[in-house]
Amino acid sequence: MPPTRIEDPEDPRLDDYRALTDPALRKRYEAQRGVFIVESPLAVEALVASPHAPATRSLLVGERRLERMAPAVDALEALGVAVYTAPAAVLEATAGFALHRGVVASVTRPAPADPGALLAGARCALAVEGVNDHENLGGLFRTAAAFGVEAVVLDPTCADPWYRRSVRVSMGHVLGVPHARAERWPGLLADAATAGWDVVALTPGAPALLHELPPAGPSGRTLVVVGAEGPGLTAEALAADGVRPVRIAMAPGVDSLNVTTAAGVALAHLRSPTLT
Amino acid sequence: MPPTRIEDPEDPRLDDYRALTDPALRKRYEAQRGVFIVESPLAVEALVASPHAPATRSLLVGERRLERMAPAVDALEALGVAVYTAPAAVLEATAGFALHRGVVASVTRPAPADPGALLAGARCALAVEGVNDHENLGGLFRTAAAFGVEAVVLDPTCADPWYRRSVRVSMGHVLGVPHARAERWPGLLADAATAGWDVVALTPGAPALLHELPPAGPSGRTLVVVGAEGPGLTAEALAADGVRPVRIAMAPGVDSLNVTTAAGVALAHLRSPTLT
Numbered sequence: 414m415p416p417t418r419i420e421d422p423e424d425p426r427l428d429d430y431r432a433l434t435d436p437a438l439r440k441r442y443e444a445q446r447g448v449f450i451v452e453s454p455l456a457v458e459a460l461v462a463s464p465h466a467p468a469t470r471s472l473l474v475g476e477r478r479l480e481r482m483a484p485a486v487d488a489l490e491a492l493g494v495a496v497y498t499a500p501a502a503v504l505e506a507t508a509g510f511a512l513h514r515g516v517v518a519s520v521t522r523p524a525p526a527d528p529g530a531l532l533a534g535a536r537c538a539l540a541v542e543g544v545n546d547h548e549n550l551g552g553l554f555r556t557a558a559a560f561g562v563e564a565v566v567l568d569p570t571c572a573d574p575w576y577r578r579s580v581r582v583s584m585g586h587v588l589g590v591p592h593a594r595a596e597r598w599p600g601l602l603a604d605a606a607t608a609g610w611d612v613v614a615l616t617p618g619a620p621a622l623l624h625e626l627p628p629a630g631p632s633g634r635t636l637v638v639v640g641a642e643g644p645g646l647t648a649e650a651l652a653a654d655g656v657r658p659v660r661i662a663m664a665p666g667v668d669s670l671n672v673t674t675a676a677g678v679a680l681a682h683l684r685s686p687t688l689t
Numbered sequence: 690m691p692p693t694r695i696e697d698p699e700d701p702r703l704d705d706y707r708a709l710t711d712p713a714l715r716k717r718y719e720a721q722r723g724v725f726i727v728e729s730p731l732a733v734e735a736l737v738a739s740p741h742a743p744a745t746r747s748l749l750v751g752e753r754r755l756e757r758m759a760p761a762v763d764a765l766e767a768l769g770v771a772v773y774t775a776p777a778a779v780l781e782a783t784a785g786f787a788l789h790r791g792v793v794a795s796v797t798r799p800a801p802a803d804p805g806a807l808l809a810g811a812r813c814a815l816a817v818e819g820v821n822d823h824e825n826l827g828g829l830f831r832t833a834a835a836f837g838v839e840a841v842v843l844d845p846t847c848a849d850p851w852y853r854r855s856v857r858v859s860m861g862h863v864l865g866v867p868h869a870r871a872e873r874w875p876g877l878l879a880d881a882a883t884a885g886w887d888v889v890a891l892t893p894g895a896p897a898l899l900h901e902l903p904p905a906g907p908s909g910r911t912l913v914v915v916g917a918e919g920p921g922l923t924a925e926a927l928a929a930d931g932v933r934p935v936r937i938a939m940a941p942g943v944d945s946l947n948v949t950t951a952a953g954v955a956l957a958h959l960r961s962p963t964l965t
Contacts, residue, residue, distance in 0.1 A: 685938045
C-alpha cells in the first residue's frame with residue numbers, strides 16, 4: 414500500500430512532528446503525549462529492527478526518501494503503522510526546519526525500566542552520571558553498542574536519551590541497548606559491586622591506571638562509570654562502596670577526553686577479550 | 690590598556706569576523722586573507738599558550754566575557770595584538786549569529802608544514818584519510834593531544850583543520866598538535882613504515898585484532914591511520930607497503946565506531962605504557 418500523501422501542514426496526523434527545533438516545547442509535548450522522535454534513515458532502520466518497532470505511532474517520509482526507505486515502510490505497514498509522505502515544503506512547515514534527512518517516526522515511550530532488573534541480566538554495563546548534552550549521550554549509546562554493553566544506567570541528572578538528537582547521534586542504538594534511570598544514586602553502584610560487578614569509575618584524579626587493570630575474563634561482570642565532561646564524576650559516586658576509581662593514561666598537561674572516547678577506551682580495554 | 694570599544698558593525702577592524710556562519714563564503718575569505726578563526730574562551734586560551742599566539746591578528750571579546758578573558762587579553766596585548774570589545778548586538782550583526790561564547794580571535798595561517806619533517810621528529814603520530822566533517826576532525830585533534838600524538842598528517846581529501854568549528858571542537862588542540870597535509874598519499878604511509886614506524890590502520894574488515902598487538906615499548910614509533918566514517922580507509926591506503934590493518938573487537942552486528950572513539954581506543958592501547 415502506498416503511503417498516505419499529506420498536503421496540508423496543519424493536518425492533525427502530523428501533530429507529533431511539530432516544532433522539532435524547539436527543545437523546551439518538545440520536552441513538554443513529548444512528556445504529555447508519551448512519545449519520542451526517531452530521525453534519519455539510519456535511525457529509523459534501527460527502529461524497525463528494534464523491540465520498539467510495534468510501538469511506532471507513525472512514520473513520515475519525505476518524497477525523495479521513499480525509495481531508500483521502502484523496506485522500512487513495508488515492515489512498519491506490516492505492523493499496522495500509519496505511513497505518511499509529504500512534499501519537502503510541508504515537512505519543513507511542520508517540523509520547523511528543512512528536514513534534510515527527510516525521515517521521522519513517532520514512537521510511544523516505553524514504561525520506565527528497572528535498573529536493577531536490567532543489571533541482573535547483563536555482564537557488561539555502562540553507568541552515566543550528569544551527562545546533559547544530548548550528542549554526548551547519543552555517542553555513549555553508539556559506543557556502548559559497539560562494545561557489547563547490555564545495559565545503560567543513567568543517574569537522575571542525565572539528559573533524556575529518547576530526545577531526537579540523542580537517538581540520531583546514537584545511530585539508533587538508544588533503541589537497541591536497554592537503559593534505565595536509577596533513582597538510588599550512587600547507591601546503585603554500591604549494590605552492583607556487592608552483587609559481584611567490577612565497578613570501574615573513570616576520573617582523571619585516580620592514582621590507579623586503567624591499562625594496568627586486567628581485562629575481564631569470560632565470566633567477569635564489568636560496570637564502567639563515566640561522568641559529565643568538565644566536572645567529571647561526583648565525589649559521592651567515586652566514594653560509593655566497591656567503586657574502583659581509575660584514570661586513563663594521558664600526555665602531560667592534558668586532563669580530559671570527550672566522555673564518549675573515554676568510555677570507549679575503558680570498554681575496549683576491559684571487554685575486548687570477550688568480543689570478536 | 691582597556692580593549693578598544695567598537696560600536697559600528699561596519700567598522701573595517703571587524704572584517705575578519707564577518708559571516709562566520711557561511712562556510713562556503715568563509716572558505717574563500719579565509720584562503721584569500723590567509724587567516725583562521727579561533728572561537729570560544731577555551732580555544733582562545735589555548736591560542737595564547739600555543740606557538741601561534743604571535744600570529745594573532747586581533748581578538749574580539751564580547752563585553753560580558755571581558756572579566757573571564759582578562760589574562761588572555763593581557764597576554765595578547767603584550768604581544769602587540771589589537772584587542773576589541775563590542776556589545777552583543779554588534780557581535781551578532783558582524784558574525785551573523787548570536788556569538789554565545791562571545792570570544793573570537795583571527796590568526797594568520799602558518800605556511801604549510803612538511804609532513805615528512807613533522808614525522809622525523811615524532812614518536813607517535815596520527816594519519817587521517819577522507820575525514821571531511823569538521824567536528825570529527827576537531828575531535829581527532831583533542832584525542833590526539835590526550836594520547837601524546839606529536840604529529841597529525843592529513844591526506845589531500847580531509848577537511849581544513851583550521852576551520853572555526855574544527856578548532857573549537859578540538860578544545861584548541863588544533864593549535865597545539867603540529868599537523869600537515871600529505872601530497873603523496875598513501876605513499877607517505879609506506880615511507881613511514883620503511884623509516885621504522887609501526888603503521889597500524891583501523892578497518893573493520895581486518896582479520897587481526899588491535900588488542901592482540903603488543904603496545905609500543907619506550908623506543909617504539911606508532912603511526913595510527915584512520916579513515917572517514919562510513920567508507921573507512923581506501924583499499925589503496927590499506928594496501929600500502931608496510932601498513933598493518935587491524936580491527937577493533939566489537940559486539941556481533943556492530944561494525945562501526947565514531948572515528949574519534951576508534952582513534953582513542955587504538956592510541957590508548959598502543960601508547961598507554963609510554964604515557965602517565
